[in-house]
Amino acid sequence: MTVTLLMLFALGLLIGAPVAVSLGLSAGLVILIHDLPVTVLAQRAVNTLDSSPLLAVPLFILAASLLGATGVTTHLFDLLRMLVGRIRGGMAHVNVLVSLIFSGMSGAALADIGALGGIQIRQMEHQGYSRRFASGVTIAAATIGPIFPPSIPLIIFATAAEVSTIRALLAGVVPALVVALALMIQIAVMARRHDLPRDDIRPTLPAIRRKAWISLPALLAPVLLVGGMISGFFGPTEAAGVTVAYAVLIGLLIYRSLTLEGFIGCTRDTVLATANVLFVVAAAALFAWVLTMDRVPARAGAWLLEVSENPLVLLLILNLLLLVVGMFLEAIVAILIIAPIVTPALLQAGVPPEQLGVVFVLNLMLGLLTPPVGMSLYMVSIITKMPLQSVIRGVAPFYLSLFAALALVTLVPGLSTWLPNLVMK
Structure with a gap:
């Protein structure tokens, strides 16, 4: 079968x-x-989509679209330029920091690139960076989005693996910071070695204060989201709804840039994006059901435990598997197919579910950077009109810091489990 x-x-x-x-x-x-x-065709598809955690997916997509429509990304970009742009390689650091902050609104790598990529690459070119380097930084920094809450891939993983969604989302906070720090350390080294330029912006203290005040509502969006989940006031679905309401509020009352036409456009984009994601979820549920009927998860789990019962060894095997799979399959598809098969064995071996989710997502986000099906590579190639080979050469140096971050997340479970354990005792 x-x-x-x-x-x-x-x-x-x-x-x-x-x-x-x-x-x-x-x-x-x-x-x-x-x-x-x-009858399984209809029952399995409907039952899979009839899930409260999955309701967060369209809401987070809508929230990111609304926040993008208000122009908050431009304000964030300008503020960070004022704060760190004057150091050598400053615009590259700004690129990473904007991706980290915006990831608290979007939850998806391609959303980050679509919303920020063109602006960031053009600004870096204007400051004297090569288009290849600017593209590489942008692609590498976009891997942060799917790890930091609200992470759509982590929500999908929690649903497929039947683990706590809120713990899975909180598990991504520290690893996302680790990825950002690893990228910034590498940029600092490259800035000294290759004499990267400084930003030509020369802000005054009053200008920084004014821009910080303008950017404050945007900066509060991820604080509201993560803080609400940490405090226990709401779960992932409620957090998504609150973020949508907050985006509408600041777009209408504070920035006054959200029009009726813009709102309708955001909802249209959300419907299309949600349909794509949930169509994959429903189809993958049928695929996984057939595998389950043929006892593939049980046999795969038994084989893994025969190979080793050491959690680290099993995680290393999973890393190799996911890195290969990520080169050919889209992340959500890979999660929905593989997570139900390997999760029981790894949990039985003692791998924390929070760490497992982060390892899954980080590996598959690296797949977005690797050919032949690296969607981030293709998207930046389209945005910059660069040949795909040049885009790949631009991002290649950053594999070093990204794989170093992956190794840390794999070897140190506490990076993923500390915050969920602290919050949800």
């Missing part, structure tokens, strides 16, 4: 069918071929 399923799935990809169609169609055909109950 599993061999037939994988062959049909591969055939769908080879003929150019969308991933979600390949997943659902291959599962449906296997169900028909092996005379399994056809």
Whole structure:
């Protein structure tokens, strides 16, 4: 059954069918071929989507779209330029810090690149950076978004692995800071070695105060989100709803830049993005059900535990698997297929579920930076009109800091478990 399923799935990809169609169609055909109950097609898809944590996905997408429409990204960018732009390589540091702050609004790497990439790359070019270097920094910094709350991939992981969503989201806070710090350390070294330029901005203290005051509502968005979850006032779904309301509030009353036309455009974009994500979720649920019926998770778990019961060894095996899978499959698809298979064995071996979620997502975000299916590479190539080979050469040096951060997250469980354990005793 599993061999037939994988062959049909591969055939769908080879003929150019969308991933979600390949997943659902291959599962449906296997169900028909092996005379399994056809009612599963509707039941499994509907039951999977009938999930409170998944309700946070469209709300977070809408919140990010609304915050982008208010122009907060421009204010954040200007403020950080004033604060750190004058150090050598300052604009590259600004790039990382803006991605870190904006990740508290978007939760997706491609959303960060789409909202910020063009602005950041143009500004860095204007300051004397090569387009290749600017593209590399932008792509590498975008990996922070899917780790820091609100992380859509971590929500999907928690749903697929049947673990606590709020603990999974809180687990991403410290690792996201580790990734940002690793990138900034590498940028500082490269700035000295390659004599990277300083920003030409010369802000005065009153100008910094004025820009900080203007940017304050935008800076409070991730504080509201993470602080609300840490305090226990609301869970992920409620946090998403509050963030949407906050984005509308500041867009109408503070920045006064959110128009009715802009709001309708944001909701339209949200519907399209949500449909894409949840179509994949529903189709992958059918695919995973067929694998479960063929006892693939049980056999895979038994094999993993036969190889080793050492959590670190199992995590290293998982890292290698996910790095390869991430080169070919989109992150959400990979999570939905692989997480139900390997999670029980790794949890049985003693791997904390919070650490497992972060390892999953960080590995698959690195897949966005690696060909042949590195969507971040293609998006920046389109934005900058650069050949794909040049974009890859630009991001290649930053694999060093990103893999170093991945190694730390893998070797030190406390980076992922400390905050959830502190908050949810």
